[in-house]
Amino acid sequence: MKLRFSRKTLGIPYAVFLVCFVIIPMLVIVFYAFTDDEMHFSFVNFVKFFSDPTKLSTIVYSLVIALLSTAITLVIAYPVAYILARSKMQKKYVLLLLFVTPMWINFVLRVNALREILAWAGMLGEANYFNTILGMVCDFLPFMILPLYTTISKIDPSLYEASADLGGNGFTTFTRVTVPLSMPGILSGVTMVFLPSMTNYVVSDMLGNSKVTIIGKFIETYFGTDWHMGSMIALILLVIVLASTLLTGGFQSENNARGANL
Amino acid sequence: MKRRIFALLSAAVMVLPMTAMLTACGENDSILLRVYNWEEYIDEGGEGSYEYDYEVNEDGSAPSLVEDFEAWYEETYGTPVTVEYSTFGTNEDMYNQLKLGYTYDLLCPSEYMIMKLAAEDMLEPYSEDFFDESNELNYYVNNVSPFIKEKFDTNTMAVGDSEATWGEYAAGYMWGTTGLVYNPEFISEEQLEMGWELMLDESVAGKVTTKDNVRDSYFVGLAILFEDELLSLKAQHAAGELSDEDYTAQVTDYMNRTDEETVAKVQQILLEMKDNLFGFETDTGKHDMVVGNIWLNFAWSGDAVYAMDVAEDTEDGEGAVTLNYYIPEEAANLWFDGWVIPKDENRTPEVKHAAEAFVNFLSAPENAVRNSYYIGYTSVIAGDEMFAYMEDTYSAEDGDETAIDYDLGYFFGEGDYVISAPAEQAERQLFAQYPPVDTMLRCAVMDYYGENDERINELWTQIKGETLDAWAIAVICVAVVLIAGFAVYVKLGAKTDFFRPRPKKGFKLVAQEPVSYQR
Structure with a gap:
């Protein structure tokens, strides 16, 4: 007797996982978002959200905080990934490891440590928004470095040579060869940093002393008292992220992903 | 080697149902008491425990109050009891858990949450025996502070459509x-x-x-x-x-x-x-x-x-x-x-008795001291x-x-x-x-x-929440729409690739005309 697996069978565990932990919860969220306390269908939460300046302001602030965090992370991570990927250094794996090891340390511990450093520097409680963004950058940097490193290191070196042969200087080669070819890595990194920066309220609570409120904190607070509003905010956030992913072409990168997806 | 693993496996297969049967038997006699309390809100034994300074188990660990209760209950009432102890972080978490259909026999919410549960008619009153002062095992009524007792006996709250004193439904803890x-x-x-x-x-x-x-x-x-x-x-x-x-x-x-x-x-x-x-x-x-x-x-x-x-x-x-x-x-x-007892139609009187006994056990002064020492809060x-x-x-x-x-x-x-x-x-x-x-x-x-x-x-x-002026929100919304619109335009319409090298000024792209070989 021989058990035979087709490739499709191998997908079953994931399909089960997907249905149980992604699709069903998502449907529950949609259900809660569009019902009121009596579980009747209603747009009341939708209207409430978009007619409250505070909630709108908060989501705008979150967007700005997340954009800034993502931009800064990218600016820091790109050169690092570029140098690491292109250097012929013997010890570059050690260096890469140094950038990635923080991911293995408990997140709360890292934020707490950063809080102590900020308190020591006298910045805790003084610059809440700056601290929050700093916390996000520190926290998500590895998520940006890794995909960038993978894509850049997979660019065929002969392309650089070709660029040089055609008269491109270092800068031209960088802007016309390296950057376009590492686009999948950039998109992958941006997606992985942007969404958590909008929802990771532990950072804004600990480093912004809860005086900075990002939209994730609202979701958390509402889930204590009003699941319907909490679900609605979660859904709105989902739509925003989905839209931005569509616009940046995150779904089209499969053809030339070059291992950017972790 | 392979054979030995097989033997071990088959032994395990044979033993497993037996242990399951044994535990099942045990569960039939013993009472299962489900207690839902705040995190770190009871003497959990170990080095932080009051007992640790006085008496420890043979293995050097101090027993937790829950373990001690199980032993005490069996000794006092002759029935074994198993406490299923779980914890929550906020009153709202606890409430949500109840609403999701989880059932417990004993909860420890704060005063306002007790009132909320009572107003929604989710609580069951303590039995008359619980208030019998002549029974010396009723540690709660015999030891609760007169100050707390007065508060619990004079203040009332809505229970469903009627009124009742706090004391009928709740026994103080901290x-x-x-x-x-x-x-x-x-x-x-x-x-x-x-x-x-x-x-x-x-x-x-x-x-x-x-x-x-x-x-x-x-x-x-x-x-x-x-x-x-x-x-x-x-x-x-x-x-x-x-x-x-x-x-x-x-x-x-x-x-x-x-x-x-x-x-x-x-x-x-x-x-x-x-x-x-x-x-x-x-x-x-x-x-x-x-x-x-x-x-x-x-x-x-x-x-x-x-x-x-x-x-x-x-x-x-x-x-x-x-x-x-x-x-x-x-x-x-x-x-x-x-401590309050949430309503549960399937609860047997034995379990309710055990729940009340749990409150009484925690209220025995020596145990209250242990708890106060461990938690650092003031006992009632x-x-x-x-x-x-x-x-x-x-x-x-x-x-x-x-x-x-x-x-x-x-x-x-x-x-x-x-x-x-x-x-x-x-x-x-x-x-x-x-x-x-x-x-x-x-x-x-x-x-x-x-x-x-x-x-x-x-x-x-x-x-x-954050506050922005209305015009700022409007400007940002317009900006977002513009950016999105531009992105859509680029993607669907122009198909421009920003990173594709374009010829420098002065150069002309000459369309290659098909070469015709006429000769």
Whole structure:
């Protein structure tokens, strides 16, 4: 007797996982978002959200905080990934490891440590928004470095040579060869940093002393008292992220992903 | 080797159903008691345990109170009981868990959540036997402080459509007040005289925190809003124009106002306070006080005791900080957590008996002492053992001439319950654990807001949320739409690839015409 697996069978565990932990919860969220306390269908939460300046302001602030965090992370991570990927250094794996090891340390511990450093520097409680963004950058940097490193290191070196042969200087080669070819890595990194920066309220609570409120904190607070509003905010956030992913072409990168997806 | 693994496996396969059967048998006789309590809110044994200083198990570990209860119950009533002990982080988490259909036999929510559960008719009253004082195993009724008992017997709450006293549905566990922990190095007596309003004052700007939850912060806002009224009540009471009961009742009335006008005013006060705050906190306040990040911290009395203990207790005495606890003159919050039995149609009388026995076991004075030691909060249980423990902890050394007589009679009942304590204790740990009786008069219990709950929660959104001017929101929205539109245009329409090299100016792309070979 021989058990035979087709490739499709191998997908079953994931399909089960997907249905149980992604699709069903998502449907529950949609259900809660569009019902009121009596579980009747209603747009009341939708209207409430978009007619409250505070909630709108908060989501705008979150967007700005997340954009800034993502931009800064990218600016820091790109050169690092570029140098690491292109250097012929013997010890570059050690260096890469140094950038990635923080991911293995408990997140709360890292934020707490950063809080102590900020308190020591006298910045805790003084610059809440700056601290929050700093916390996000520190926290998500590895998520940006890794995909960038993978894509850049997979660019065929002969392309650089070709660029040089055609008269491109270092800068031209960088802007016309390296950057376009590492686009999948950039998109992958941006997606992985942007969404958590909008929802990771532990950072804004600990480093912004809860005086900075990002939209994730609202979701958390509402889930204590009003699941319907909490679900609605979660859904709105989902739509925003989905839209931005569509616009940046995150779904089209499969053809030339070059291992950017972790 | 392979054969041995197979043998092991088959043995395991054979043994497994047997153990399952054995446990099943065990479960049939033993009672399963499902207890749902706050995190770290019971003596869990181990090194932090009171027992650890006295007796330990053979393996060196101290037993937890839950283990001890199981042993005690079987010994006392002859029936084995298994406690399924789980914990929650906030009252709201607990409530949501109940709403999701999880069932428990014993819960330990805070006072307002008890009222909410009662109002929604989700609680079951204690049985008559529970209140039988002649039964010496009824530790709760026989040892609960007269002060707490009076509160539980006189205050009523809505239960479904009817009314009942708290005491019929709830048995107290821990209690305390809210107040201000301050660092006397930076905060002067004159500043404290400002009362709650100090939290708005420039002199503590960036050095004060409040709790990151609406109920506590709303309370502070109310106390600031009604400062004059509350102080005049206090003056009337001091002049003898107002009885003790009326004074407490009127303060409580002010501190439970949730009408629209009041909420709007409190919102202004809290927004002003937000600018003055170091931050909102749930857990970091104690640490920030100890290391000096802040000077003033809105605190629950139990946390205050913990912060004061930690601050003064450094290994070599170096870097020790003295912190004090202060209850402002206007009013303070009296809170308690209590055991309640949620309704469950399938619960057998045996399980209910075990649930009540669990409360009684925790209320036995020696166990209450263990719990107080472990948790650091103040138990509702009085009794001589508890008093001895407090005397042990707070008594002044012999020959201390500054020692004061600290009267705990209101809490422990008739008899000589006076501790001769060092003078500083009048504003430190002893004060935080048992404020004097006249201070307790201005401590108000905060009720469940009922139908105004949503208004208060919305207030919190407004306090915590970010504020932008309407035009700023409009500009940003327009910008977002423009960017999105541009992106869509690029993607669908022009198909422009920004990164594709384009010819420099001066060069012309010459379309290659098909070469024709005519010859």
